[in-house]
Amino acid sequence: MKKVFLIIMFLSFGLTASLKSDAQVLTGVYLDHNSSERKPIPYQYLREADVMWSKIIWRRINLTEKMNLPLYYPTDEIEGRKSLIQIIMWGIKNKSLTAFGNDDFSSQLTINEIDEKFGASIDTTFEIDAETGESKPIIQKKKADLGEVEEVLIKEMWFFDKQRSVMEVRVIGIAPIRVYYRADDLEQTDAKHSILFWVYYPEARNIFANQPVYNPYNQAESRTFDDIFFKRMFTGFIFKESNVYNNRLIQSYTTGLEVMLESENIKEKIFDFEHDLWEF
Numbered sequence: 443m444k445k446v447f448l449i450i451m452f453l454s455f456g457l458t459a460s461l462k463s464d465a466q467v468l469t470g471v472y473l474d475h476n477s478s479e480r481k482p483i484p485y486q487y488l489r490e491a492d493v494m495w496s497k498i499i500w501r502r503i504n505l506t507e508k509m510n511l512p513l514y515y516p517t518d519e520i521e522g523r524k525s526l527i528q529i530i531m532w533g534i535k536n537k538s539l540t541a542f543g544n545d546d547f548s549s550q551l552t553i554n555e556i557d558e559k560f561g562a563s564i565d566t567t568f569e570i571d572a573e574t575g576e577s578k579p580i581i582q583k584k585k586a587d588l589g590e591v592e593e594v595l596i597k598e599m600w601f602f603d604k605q606r607s608v609m610e611v612r613v614i615g616i617a618p619i620r621v622y623y624r625a626d627d628l629e630q631t632d633a634k635h636s637i638l639f640w641v642y643y644p645e646a647r648n649i650f651a652n653q654p655v656y657n658p659y660n661q662a663e664s665r666t667f668d669d670i671f672f673k674r675m676f677t678g679f680i681f682k683e684s685n686v687y688n689n690r691l692i693q694s695y696t697t698g699l700e701v702m703l704e705s706e707n708i709k710e711k712i713f714d715f716e717h718d719l720w721e722f
Contacts, residue, residue, distance in 0.1 A: 443680045453619050461654065462691075479652075480651045480652055480664075480666055480668075481651055482647040482650070482651040482668050482672075483647075483650060483668070483672055484608065484614065488603060489509040489586060489605070492603050492604055492605040492606075493602070493603060493604075493633050494603045495601065495602045495682065495715065496514070496599055496600065496601035496602075497599070497600050497601075497712065498597065498598070498599050498600075498683070498684040498689075499597075499598060499600065499682065499683045499686060499708065500545075500595060500596070500597050500598075500678055500680070500681055500682035500683070501592060501595070501596040501598065501678040501679065501680055501681070502594075502595055502596075502678055502680075502681045503593060503594050503595075503596060503669075503676055503678035504592065504593050505526070505591070505592050505593060505678070506592050509677045510636040510677060510678075512655045512656050512657075512658070512665075512670065513594075513667075513670065513676065514526070515590070515656070515662075517588070517589040522654075523653075523654055523656065524653060525588070526594065526618075526667060527564070527590075527591040527618050528554065528588055528719075529616075529649060529650065529653045529667065530616075530618065530641055530646070531556075531588065532588075532649075533649040534553065534645060535558070536554065537555065537649055538644055539641065539645060540640060540642065540645060540678075541556055541639040541640070542615075542639060542640040542641070542642065543639065543640070544640060544642050545584065545595075545597050545614075545615055545617065547615065547640060547642050548651040549590070551639050554578045556586075556638060556639055557586055559620065559624065559636060559638045559639070560586035560587070560588075560620060560638065561584065561590075561620075562583070562584055562585055562586040562661060563585070570571060571712070578708075579694050580667055586620075586702065590620045590621055590622050591619065591620055591621070591638070592619070592621040592637070593600045593618075593619040593621060594616055594617060594618050594619060595617040595619065595637065596613055596615075596616060596678065597613070597616075597617075597640075598612060598614055599611065599612055599614055599615045600712055602604075602715075603718065608627070609712075609715075609716040612643075612675070613616070613641055613642060613643040613671050614643055615638050615640045615642055616641050616646070616661070617638070617640045617641070618638045618639070618642070619634055619635055619636065619637055620634075620635070620636045620638055621633050621634070622634055622636070630722075632674060643671070647668050650667035650668040650671070651666050651667075651668040652666065653666055653667050654666060655667055655669070655670060656669050679705045680692070680705040680708050680709060681693070681701075681705065683708050692704050692705060700712070
């Protein structure tokens, strides 16, 4: 009888230990299913005949500005949470997200070409072997620093849908910008800006819709990268618009403060066009 009791105690202890080892450890008090199972909000169906007015503009976004910080941080992945450039690079390497060399999305880039634009390289140095006295090569690989992406470009189209009587905007493409200094710069006062590649936004939406973004005001409200762009929860300035001059930059025909004033003027024209369609 005593042996039976000991066997039962032993089995109960083993079962309890097994349950404890299989228990899931939570970083909070509940499992977050909203972000991982999210689907992108579908666009309204749009016919060409319903678009009575449209304009393509290019916007420049500084990720280090306060409103845009959720797109820039974390610089290192934290509990599955990634920054905008981290999720884009993850999509290129793991989800066959296409990287293009221009905003017409006509020429594709390979992952090696992207690494070169990031400054990633392989350096070979030689050192003398103490035993043989011969020089042997040492290969050192410089990895891409994703934290250097401090700005992005947004290509978007504004249009008026007469079927629904609404002015809408849809993002067409996103291009990360690498901000860096050359190795031979002594003072390092002037940063270099390099456009790395373009991503076709409709292709990236499925990836963006599953990636949570930190909400500094309410962590119980789940946000994704697709929400940020769909709901226009970022700030930036217009630096280019479609026009008869082959889509030239604002800086090509004005300088200094006039650049920012012209950017605001383009935005004001879009607002005025929609406003003038209505009678009050």
